[in-house]
Amino acid sequence: MKNKIALIILVVLLIVFGFVAYKWIKHRIEYAISDAVFVETDNLSNIAFNRVSGKIIKMYKQEGDKVKKGELLAKIDPTDYKTTLSKTEKEIENLLFEKKALEIKKDRIEKQLNIAINIAQTELNQLDLEKKAIKYQIEELKAQKEQLQRDKKRYENLVEKNLTAKRNLEEINTQLKILNAKENSLKVKLNQLDYKKKILEDNLKLNKVKLAQVKELEENIKALNKKIESLKETKKDIQNLISYTDLKAPFDAIIAKKFKSVGEVVSAGKPIYSIFPRNNLYILVLLDENKLKGVKVGSKAYITLDAYPDKKFEGEVFEINPTTAAKFALVPRDITAGEFTKVAQRIPVKIRITKGDISLLKVGLGGEVEIKRK
Incomplete structure (x- = not known):
């Protein structure tokens, strides 16, 4: 009797394990999964005082602050x-x-x-x-x-x-x-x-x-x-x-970096803040080449960021880079000597956020993505 019960439990466990394995394998087949995920923007801009120099007497914004077009960011002494x-x-x-x-x-x-x-x-x-x-x-x-x-x-x-x-x-x-x-x-x-x-x-x-x-x-x-x-x-x-002694935001943006502080003497053209447009953030995925199959422009994507593990974001692929990330590395591999070790290449894939609290996004955040294969 005991052997029969043990056999039943083993069969049930095998069935459960098989079902989980099936689901896992099916999910891996249906989705391209990667943790090489970064929040990015293509419009990071450094802003500076135009034609004027002097001592900064006011800095109105900090890193991460949202600003509106024309809003005052910093001020040079105009005396x-x-x-x-x-x-x-x-x-x-x-x-x-x-x-x-x-x-x-x-x-x-x-x-x-x-x-x-x-x-x-x-x-x-x-x-x-x-x-x-x-x-x-x-x-x-x-x-x-x-x-x-x-x-x-x-x-x-x-x-x-x-x-x-x-x-x-x-x-x-x-x-x-x-x-x-x-x-x-x-x-x-x-x-x-x-x-x-x-x-x-x-x-x-x-x-x-x-x-x-x-x-x-x-x-x-x-x-x-x-x-x-x-x-x-x-x-x-x-x-x-x-x-010009009033430095104003050229467009609705988020402060990415503050380079100067109150009391510093700056010259014209030297960066004071680095900003990017509020609605210009996207998810950059460096996807392994062997996971690229079925990933197309328009594919649905589901993103989780490490900084907000309980927040879910949805999006869709809007661009797949035609070259690998390694092609533009600062020190590309030299294979002309005949020595070659195969390394899986990564293809940059860009995802536009379509659902989720975009205000939480910050350039450089990492996470994980699941892209629905077509």
Whole structure:
């Protein structure tokens, strides 16, 4: 009886063992299993301060922290840049004041000279009219004198012949004297007008020369404008530099590495953080070549990470590398000497996570994967 019971137990154990062995073998046939598993990303980026250097006064994020695009990560002391900005703004202010003063001076001088030129030109026109009138009067006097001269000769002949009274000749001489006096007076006035005209013309030329000098003020104003515009561009650049003292996240990401600490002096372009996009993580499997059969793009995968043994992740294969991992090793094997030991090669397979808490993933974590063969 005891032998029969022992036989039954042995048969049951054999059946259970066979069933387990069958399940295990079947599972190994249906799934490609590997523990050469790593959490990876292809978009690991080092970020640094752009064009600015100085002492770090704030570090807002630590390794593993999530950040949003535009979120402040670190800050350099902006004091020197703000001091330079203040000096530039003051210089612009002084130049604007100088430019305003020159513009006021130019407008005042230009206005005064234009008024003086217009007045002088008007007076010259009036003088020309007066001179013309006087010359006309002188011509009339000459005509009258010529007539009197003819009358005088005629009366002298008549007086000699006692045909007229001597008094008539004396009246003609008196009229000639009066006309000569008027002519001389008009000529003196004409000379005075010529002198006055010369003075006005000289003043007019002088004012026109001064008006030409206003062009120099305009050139000075143009030069100031160029300098002001240049300083305004400098001001914009300094303002940009001040904004660059704030290091911000270029995209939604996770902090992978912090290279610097508060108090350190850094130069432009030196890495401060290393980050990667939140949704760019994948599982990299270095799959033995003898396990590759049936593994295709789109194959379902089940991942367990060593850091979270009670968490399950699901995914699917989205890329199978066409070369082995050893092909790009830093020191590839040299088989040209004829010495060769066969070593199983590993093929990089990439798996996209489709189910599971992605926020738990960290680049470099290891684990185990089961890929459903097709």
